Amino acid sequence: xxxxxxxxxxxxxxxxxxxxxxxxxxxxxxxxxxxxxxxxxxxxxxxxxxxxxxxxxxxxxxxxxxxxxxxxxxxxxxxxxxxxxxxxxxxxxxxxxxxxxx
Numbered sequence: 793x794x795x796x797x798x799x800x801x802x803x804x805x806x807x808x809x810x811x812x813x814x815x816x817x818x819x820x821x822x823x824x825x826x827x828x829x830x831x832x833x834x835x836x837x838x839x840x841x842x843x844x845x846x847x848x849x850x851x852x853x854x855x856x857x858x859x860x861x862x863x864x865x866x867x868x869x870x871x872x873x874x875x876x877x878x879x880x881x882x883x884x885x886x887x888x889x890x891x892x893x894x
Contacts, residue, residue, distance in 0.1 A: 820856070
């Protein structure tokens with residue numbers, strides 16, 4: 793399987809390391825995984841307004857697009873934070889939508 797040159801999972805500077813071992817996903821995707829878990833829990837325990845959740849999607853979209861289209865270089869802290877916000881919002885909104893339809 794051949795990976796594209798833009799794929800960040802294999803780039804050491806875009807990944808976290810634990811005890812010298814590179815994580816299998818980049819810091820942004822790791823943040824999204826954390827966000828998904830938090831969104832799953834939060835959807836049943838929190839009442840966050842819809843506009844706030846929608847706004848939480850934009851930092852990742854902006855950071856990722858700027859990095860892909862320009863010479864801007866994000867760092868792992870920004871990647872993980874934007875990933876958490878995005879992952880949380882996606883799962884939270886999806887679960888709240890499903891609950892409202894039931």
